[in-house]
Amino acid sequence: MLVAMSEKLTTNEYTDDLRYEVFNREFMPHIDSMYNFAFRLTMDEDDANDLVQDTYLKAFRFISSFEQGTNAKAWLFRILKNSFINDYRKKSKEPSKVDYQEVETTYNSEEASDTTYTVDLRADAVQELIGDEVANALNALPVDFRTVIILCDIEGFTYEEMAKILDIPIGTVRSRLHRARNLLKEKLKSYASSMGYDS
Amino acid sequence: MNASLTTPSVEEGAEKQNMKHTCEHHAECMKIIQSILDDEATEAEKDHFRENMDKCIPCIESYRLEKCIKDSLNLKIEKKPCPQSILNTIISKINS
Numbered sequence: 001m002l003v004a005m006s007e008k009l010t011t012n013e014y015t016d017d018l019r020y021e022v023f024n025r026e027f028m029p030h031i032d033s034m035y036n037f038a039f040r041l042t043m044d045e046d047d048a049n050d051l052v053q054d055t056y057l058k059a060f061r062f063i064s065s066f067e068q069g070t071n072a073k074a075w076l077f078r079i080l081k082n083s084f085i086n087d088y089r090k091k092s093k094e095p096s097k098v099d100y101q102e103v104e105t106t107y108n109s110e111e112a113s114d115t116t117y118t119v120d121l122r123a124d125a126v127q128e129l130i131g132d133e134v135a136n137a138l139n140a141l142p143v144d145f146r147t148v149i150i151l152c153d154i155e156g157f158t159y160e161e162m163a164k165i166l167d168i169p170i171g172t173v174r175s176r177l178h179r180a181r182n183l184l185k186e187k188l189k190s191y192a193s194s195m196g197y198d199s
Numbered sequence: 200m201n202a203s204l205t206t207p208s209v210e211e212g213a214e215k216q217n218m219k220h221t222c223e224h225h226a227e228c229m230k231i232i233q234s235i236l237d238d239e240a241t242e243a244e245k246d247h248f249r250e251n252m253d254k255c256i257p258c259i260e261s262y263r264l265e266k267c268i269k270d271s272l273n274l275k276i277e278k279k280p281c282p283q284s285i286l287n288t289i290i291s292k293i294n295s
Contacts, residue, residue, distance in 0.1 A: 023293065035281035049285050056289045123260075123267040131275035138272065152237060153272040159239050178233060184268065 012064050019063050026072040027059055033155060034076055040150050041084050043139060051088055055080040071161060077151070078165045089143070119185040125192040133195070137187035145180035152177055219255040228258045232265055 014022065034055060038048040058079055059066070066075055129137075138146055151157045151165060163170045222228055228251070234240035235248050252258050 020293075031281045031286065032278065035285070036278050039279065049282065052281065052285055053288055053292075057292055060293045121264060123263040126264065126267045126271055129271065129275070131271075131277055134271045135276045138276070149272065153269050154276065156273075159237070174230075174234075174239075177237075178230060181233070181265070181268070185264075188268065 012067060014064050019060070022063060022066070022068060023060055026066070026068070027056065027076060030073045030076055031056070033073065034080060037077060037150060037155070038080060038084070040139070040146065041081075041143060042088055047088055051080060051084060054083055054087070058083065073155075074157065074161045074165055077155070077157075081147070081165055119182065119189050121185050121189045121192065125197040126188055128195070128197040129188065129191060133191045134188070137184060137191055140187050141180060141183050145176065145183055148173065148177045149180050149184060217254075220257070222255050222257040225257055225261070228255070229261060229265075232258065232262050236262075236265055236269055 031052070035048060035052050038051040038055075039045065042048050042051060055076065059076055062079075066072065126134075138149060141149070147166070148162065151162045152159075157165065159170050159173045162173045166173065168176075228247075231240065231244045231247055232252075234244050240248065252262060
């Protein structure tokens with residue numbers, strides 16, 4: 001699982017000094033982004049703390065599979081995402097209201113993809129929303145849809161980087177993002193309506 | 200987003216009466232709008248955007264909404280600093 005972002009498994013020779021140097025230079029600058037990603041995945045501060053710690057310790061242990069000059073942030077995000085799926089998702093405190101597979105199957109159906117999907121939401125209404133309301137709408141999405149929006153719109157990863165982080169084809173990144181945004185618009189619409197911003 | 204792709208505005212318009220009020224391929228246009236905003240559009244998608252997006256009111260409205268949501272996610276959601284205690288624990292564990 002902990003392979004370099006390149007397709008092949010590469011093992012690089014690192015001296016002890018170089019391990020610390022690469023860790024500090026390439027990995028530590030991303031710790032705030034990693035913490036926020038962990039928090040938005042787990043929705044729990046203690047779990048986010050543990051997840052970030054575990055990820056950085058794994059990154060250090062497996063640093064020889066990190067190829068210098070490649071995208072360290074994407075490499076770290078991939079480890080964090082895999083740790084979340086393997087170690088945290090099962091014990092997540094987030095109530096699993098929606099079965100993700102079921103949601104994706106529904107949205108993947110031909111009927112859904114052929115239908116012009118619109119939510120009656122105006123840009124002006126979204127502009128009225130404060131950060132907490134936008135965050136709550138995002139947090140209300142099933143975790144896999146939430147993840148693509150975080151990676152693309154908050155962290156600014158390219159589709160290609162997202163495909164590698166999530167181990168899915170670029171076409172799936174594109175379609176999952178599209179569906180995630182439609183779901184988010186529904187949530188934002190609910191917030192805007194409850195606040196009276198859409199009247 | 201590519202600077203050469205200017206944001207159309209519904210308000211600009213003595214030509215408004217000549218604009219499309221319905222879009223017969225809006226689902227496809229939504230995918231293109233998303234690609235443009237994510238800076239992932241192909242040349243063909245950019246061409247389609249340039250040629251059509253200032254003529255179609257539903258697409259202009261959708262572009263504004265999608266851009267506003269993307270900007271809100273990026274700019275309005277609080278980004279917390281990683282607690283110092285986590286940094287300290289990581290550093291002490293890798294040095295032990």
